[in-house]
Amino acid sequence: MASQKKVAEASPTAPRPSILPLDAGPVPDLGRDADLKAFRDMLLIRRFEEKAGQLYGMGLIGGFCHLYIGQEAVVVGMQLAMQEGDQVITGYRDHGHMLACGMDPKGVMAELTGRRGGYSKGKGGSMHMFSREKGFFGGHGIVGAQVSLGTGLAFANRYRENGGVCLAYFGDGAANQGQVYESFNMAALWKLPVVYIIENNRYAMGTSVSRATSQPDLSKRGASFNIPGELVDGMDVRAVKAAGDRVLDYCRSGQGPYILEMKTYRYRGHSMSDPAKYRTREEVEKVRVESDPIEQSRARILANGWADEDAFKRMDAEVRKIVNEAAEFATYDPEPDPSELYTDILR
Amino acid sequence: MATQILMPALSPTMEKGNLSRWVKNEGDKVKAGDVIAEIETDKATMEVEAIDEGTLGKILVPAGTADVAVNTPIAVIVADGEDAAAAAPNQAASPAQQNKASQSAPPAAPGDAASAVATPKAAPSAVANPPQPAATPVPELAEASAADVEMVTMTVREALRDAMAEEMRRDGDVFVMGEEVAEYQGAYKVTQGLLQEFGARRVVDTPITEHGFAGLGVGAALAGLKPIVEFMTFNFAMQAIDQIINSAAKTLYMSGGQMGCPIVFRGPNGPAARVAAQHSQDYSAWYSHIPGLKVVAPYTAADAKGLLKSAIRDPNPVIFLENEILYGQSFPVPKVDDYLVPIGKARIARPGKDVTLVAWSMGMTYALKAAEALAADGIEAEVIDLRTLRPMDTETIVASVKKTGRCVVVEECWPQSGVAAEIATRIMENAFDWLDAPVARISGRDVPMPYAANLEKLALPSVDEVVQAARAVAYR
Numbered sequence: 001m002a003s004q005k006k007v008a009e010a011s012p013t014a015p016r017p018s019i020l021p022l023d024a025g026p027v028p029d030l031g032r033d034a035d036l037k038a039f040r041d042m043l044l045i046r047r048f049e050e051k052a053g054q055l056y057g058m059g060l061i062g063g064f065c066h067l068y069i070g071q072e073a074v075v076v077g078m079q080l081a082m083q084e085g086d087q088v089i090t091g092y093r094d095h096g097h098m099l100a101c102g103m104d105p106k107g108v109m110a111e112l113t114g115r116r117g118g119y120s121k122g123k124g125g126s127m128h129m130f131s132r133e134k135g136f137f138g139g140h141g142i143v144g145a146q147v148s149l150g151t152g153l154a155f156a157n158r159y160r161e162n163g164g165v166c167l168a169y170f171g172d173g174a175a176n177q178g179q180v181y182e183s184f185n186m187a188a189l190w191k192l193p194v195v196y197i198i199e200n201n202r203y204a205m206g207t208s209v210s211r212a213t214s215q216p217d218l219s220k221r222g223a224s225f226n227i228p229g230e231l232v233d234g235m236d237v238r239a240v241k242a243a244g245d246r247v248l249d250y251c252r253s254g255q256g257p258y259i260l261e262m263k264t265y266r267y268r269g270h271s272m273s274d275p276a277k278y279r280t281r282e283e284v285e286k287v288r289v290e291s292d293p294i295e296q297s298r299a300r301i302l303a304n305g306w307a308d309e310d311a312f313k314r315m316d317a318e319v320r321k322i323v324n325e326a327a328e329f330a331t332y333d334p335e336p337d338p339s340e341l342y343t344d345i346l347r
Numbered sequence: 348m349a350t351q352i353l354m355p356a357l358s359p360t361m362e363k364g365n366l367s368r369w370v371k372n373e374g375d376k377v378k379a380g381d382v383i384a385e386i387e388t389d390k391a392t393m394e395v396e397a398i399d400e401g402t403l404g405k406i407l408v409p410a411g412t413a414d415v416a417v418n419t420p421i422a423v424i425v426a427d428g429e430d431a432a433a434a435a436p437n438q439a440a441s442p443a444q445q446n447k448a449s450q451s452a453p454p455a456a457p458g459d460a461a462s463a464v465a466t467p468k469a470a471p472s473a474v475a476n477p478p479q480p481a482a483t484p485v486p487e488l489a490e491a492s493a494a495d496v497e498m499v500t501m502t503v504r505e506a507l508r509d510a511m512a513e514e515m516r517r518d519g520d521v522f523v524m525g526e527e528v529a530e531y532q533g534a535y536k537v538t539q540g541l542l543q544e545f546g547a548r549r550v551v552d553t554p555i556t557e558h559g560f561a562g563l564g565v566g567a568a569l570a571g572l573k574p575i576v577e578f579m580t581f582n583f584a585m586q587a588i589d590q591i592i593n594s595a596a597k598t599l600y601m602s603g604g605q606m607g608c609p610i611v612f613r614g615p616n617g618p619a620a621r622v623a624a625q626h627s628q629d630y631s632a633w634y635s636h637i638p639g640l641k642v643v644a645p646y647t648a649a650d651a652k653g654l655l656k657s658a659i660r661d662p663n664p665v666i667f668l669e670n671e672i673l674y675g676q677s678f679p680v681p682k683v684d685d686y687l688v689p690i691g692k693a694r695i696a697r698p699g700k701d702v703t704l705v706a707w708s709m710g711m712t713y714a715l716k717a718a719e720a721l722a723a724d725g726i727e728a729e730v731i732d733l734r735t736l737r738p739m740d741t742e743t744i745v746a747s748v749k750k751t752g753r754c755v756v757v758e759e760c761w762p763q764s765g766v767a768a769e770i771a772t773r774i775m776e777n778a779f780d781w782l783d784a785p786v787a788r789i790s791g792r793d794v795p796m797p798y799a800a801n802l803e804k805l806a807l808p809s810v811d812e813v814v815q816a817a818r819a820v821a822y823r
Contacts, residue, residue: 087570121603128601137569137606142593148559149594152566159522159548159572179590182559189554344604345638347662 027238032306034080038237039297040315041079042072045096046294047316047323048105049268052095052112055327056272061112064141065126068096070267073293074199075100077240078167081248085162089137089150090169092127093199093266097169101134105322109330117333121340144177146170147196151183154194154257165193165251173204175218181225184257188225191256195247196222198261199234205270206278219261227257234262235291265291349429350399351420354386354408357393360620360672362417364388368410375403377424384410384421389504389536389675401426498679506648506680507537507613507669510655511575513685515545518573521659524551524560525577525614534579535615535674561587561612565594568610568664575659578614581630581668588633595664596639611658613667616644617709617759618807620672624795627803629760631707634666635736635769641690642736644668646711648678650734653688661690668736670709693740695747699727702817703747705770706757707733710808713789714757717813726821736766744770745777752783753820757813762790784820789813 030038049067056065068075071093079100082088090097098108103119111118111129119129127141137153140146150168157164174180175198187194198218202209209216219229230247233239240262247258265287269276276284301307307315354364364386371383377397384395397403404425408415415421501509515521522545527534529542529552542550553560557578564574578584584591591612598606617629634642641663645651651669658665680686696711697718706714711732718728729747733740748754754774756767767788774786792806 089566119603120601120605123603124601128598130598130602130606132605137566138598138602140594142589145562145590145594148562148590149566149569151559152563152568153570154566155563156567156570156572159567179558179562182554182556183563185554185556186559186563344600344602346641347599347604347607 027233027236028242030080030238030241032304034241035238035297035301035304036306038073038076038080038241039294039301040319041076041100042237042294042297043315044105044319044322045069045072045076045099047319048099048109048326049095051323051327052109053268053272055109055113055330060331061126061272062114063125064092065112065272066093066270067266067268067272068093070287070292071199071201071234071262071264072096073237073240073297074197074234074262074264075169077234077237078195078197078244080237080241081244082165082167083163083248083252085135085164086248087135087137087150087153087157087164087166088169089146089153089166090139091143091146091171091174092139092141093171094127094129094139098129098131098134098136098139101131101136103129103131103134103136105326106329109326110333113330113333114335115330115333116336116340117329121344122336123340123344144170144174144180147174147177147180148183150196151187151192151194151257154187154192155190157193158190163252165195165248167195167197169197169199171204172198172200172202172209172218173207173212175200175221176204176213181221184222184225184227187257188222188227191254193251193254194257195244195251196227196257196259198259199264200261201264201266203266203270203278205274206276208278217261219259222257222259227259229259229261231261231263234264235287235293235296237293237297349404349426350401350424352383352395352397352422352424354415354417354419354421355393355395356417357386357388357391358620360675361388363414364417365413366408366410366415366421367392369406370394371397371403373403373406377401377403386415389502391536395421397424399424399426401429404429497682499682500677501648501680502675502677503645503648503651503669504535504537504539504674506652506678507655508539508541510652511538511659512541512544514656514659515541515549518659520571521573521575522549522551523575523577524553524564526553526555526579528552528577533577535671537669537674538577557583557586558590562590562594564610564612565590565598565608565664568595568608569598569606571609573609573611573659575611575613578612580619580626580671581614581616582626582628584612584614584630591634591640591664591666592637596637599663600639607662608664609662611655611661611665611667613655613658614669615671615674616668617670618791618796618803621798621800621803622796623798627796629758629791631668631736631758631760632765632769634668635739635766636764637737639664640737641665642668643690643734644670644708644736645734646673646696646706646708646732648676649680649686650688650694650732652680653686654690654734656685657687657690660687665690668708672709673712688734691735691738691740693734693743694732695729695743696732697728697730699729699751701727701729701751702753702755702821703729703731703744703751704755704757704813704817705731705733705744705767707736707766709759710757713808713810713813716810717757717817720810720814721817724823726817726823728817739769739773741773741777744774748774748778749781752781753817754782754786755813755816755820756786756788757808758788759791759808761793762788763793765790784822787816787820789816 114122153166232243382394401424404423408421528538529550532539564576618627704714771786789808
């Protein structure tokens with residue numbers, strides 16, 4: 001159970017925090033241990049997703065498979081700010097969130113391949129995995145549905161007064177769904193402890209934000225509900241963690257919901273079957289070279305002398321081992337027993 | 348000229364109400380729009396306005412009178428210089444005069460405008476022969492057949508409220524949310540008194556935001572709470588059906604059994620009276636189609652109570668289909684602690700050997716009346732109240748059909764892909780060799796619900812159709 005932090009009751013007349021520009025001063029350092037952990041967690045997601053892409057190409061993973069490559073700093077940074085008892089819920093680009101929550105890579109990969117050892121016994125697939133134990137509530141395939149569901153998780157936290165905060169992740173595409181605003185309204189009305197994290201990776205499938213939204217500054221989307229919002233550099237895990245710390249305190253103290261718009265980027269297509277012809281190679285390459293979250297982290301750790309090249313090699317080997325074992329398990333684990341067709345429909 | 352003020356109807360289904368108080372006294376000058384009296388039903392309170400200028404000549408029904416029939420003259424307004432005694436209260440009101448009373452009640456159901464308008468009862472009843480509570484045969488209650496069980500008479504509305512209140516007392520994780528459930532006391536007064544007993548934490552008024560609050564409820568259920576989500580009517584649940592099906596019904600399966608969703612979605616379903624196509628539809632078939640849901644549609648107050656309690660305790664998402672027209676109907680309910688009716692069990696409402704009539708919810712009113720009419724002609728119909736649509740009690744239906752060899756299904760929903768179509772298929776699959784005639788169905792017509800009273804009546808099943816169908820399959 002989360003230890004409830006004591007936070008001073010905010011005066012109702014206190015001004016709401018303003019939206020911070022991206023260059024709002026220096027980003028606080030994470031410190032050696034946290035920066036190394038963040039690097040390792042981001043690397044695990046990156047290598048896991050690369051492997052998933054390979055298995056998809058080999059025909060071992062079917063259907064839809066949405067990779068998180070490029071966006072790793074968002075979920076890893078927020079995870080560093082969370083407390084035990086907080087919940088995470090997201091959409092269909094969910095593998096990174098599960099790994100960040102501490103779910104077993106074997107179980108995640110085996111679900112991708114539709115095997116009995118998968119988190120949902122092979123019956124959910126890429127978009128539908130859950131772990132009550134790790135506070136991960138899915139994994140939802142209907143764009144925007146997780147926003148209302150996450151608001152309900154926050155409602156339960158407030159009902160139980162357990163001090164928990166729900167982190168509800170969604171993309172710039174989902175930000176245009178009606179139920180998102182229905183949820184904003186109720187969350188603000190009832191001061192529910194929920195952080196709405198908009199992972200703005202610039203494209204809703206093939207439609208860029210500028211082609212889809214009349215107000216492209218998504219952090220302002222809570223304005224008419226009096227929900228404060230901030231723009232965060234979602235490629236810098238330190239900036240994400242700093243914002244997460246502030247905002248989780250805010251929500252935990254009973255002041256209501258908060259919106260964080262994470263500026264981020266996905267390197268791969270929307271799903272494995274997306275050739276991504278709506279953007280140029282140069283655009284992708286520019287982000288990779290200038291803003292890659294893992295390379296930023298590596299350079300920083302080296303510069304601080306917190307690890308050397310040998311240490312990075314050891315970390316990479318350790319992560320590759322975990323991912324290879326997951327892929328091995330997911331390849332040879334049997335498919336679910338045919339009798340599973342009729343289980344888990346009702347309790 | 349003297350004008351009679353008639354007891355107005357708050358909704359097309361209202362038959363009587365209480366005259367709570369007179370705001371004006373005899374001899375008071377009144378002008379059009381003045382509130383002269385207040386009336387109330389078990390559902391709502393409303394004000395009666397004068398529509399003519401004059402003097403309140405005579406009060407015909409004193410304050411505090413209960414059960415005043417709609418259209419009873421309650422007062423006379425006389426023009427200046429006219430004699431109050433000259434106004435003849437016992438003269439039949441002309442049709443023109445029948446419209447001289449109006450009211451300014453807050454809408455009983457926002458989004459349900461028609462129910463706030465007084466409809467002269469001279470108009471044909473929208474629903475074919477709504478049953479009189481007194482005329483309803485006392486149903487056999489399998490769960491309380493013991494003769495020593497004391498029965499109390501209560502309305503379906505009261506039974507539903509009691510079920511929620513009992514379960515909320517029993518389990519702190521149970522809460523109710525929806526539009527107007529708390530301070531307004533329920534758009535149809537089903538949640539009356541719950542706010543007072545349980546407070547705003549557990550009786551939650553929502554904005555008009557079906558998609559959002561259905562999703563919020565499912566999220567709370569995934570976290571382990573047991574929400575009762577009230578839809579003002581199931582027509583509005585179409586806004587929320589993605590969350591009901593994609594999130595509530597499928598998540599247990601998609602999570603390999605990890606994420607249960609203990610939630611009840613309840614509210615009035617099916618054709619209401621004179622509210623036209625968008626507010627008058629039966630969703631029985633829609634929800635009964637979905638694996639991962641349980642779907643309940645009670646008829647009697649006892650079943651409403653016992654099944655709602657079971658639904659709230661059920662670890663699965665339950666769609667609980669009520670009926671606005673049945674809310675005010677009274678039935679005997681066993682006076683026992685913790686009265687539960689199991690989900691998934693049909694009830695033989697009337698035994699018989701010649702033909703099986705299967706119905707549920709409002710459909711039971713047609714089936715029971717048809718059975719009476721058939722009995723008068725020597726045909727003994729067995730009436731099955733299905734009570735639960737999913738999981739469907741095929742066993743009870745098949746056992747009855749094996750006895751009678753004939754079946755008529757009564758439903759208010761549309762025929763194509765309807766519940767009757769499913770029942771007919773199950774009978775064919777399980778009792779084909781016992782059938783002496785094809786299964787017949789009496790369904791709502793395959794049209795959007797019309798507003799005009801005569802067309803609406805034509806669009807709904809009737810007792811006569813059920814009788815004719817039963818005769819046809821019995822070759823009599």
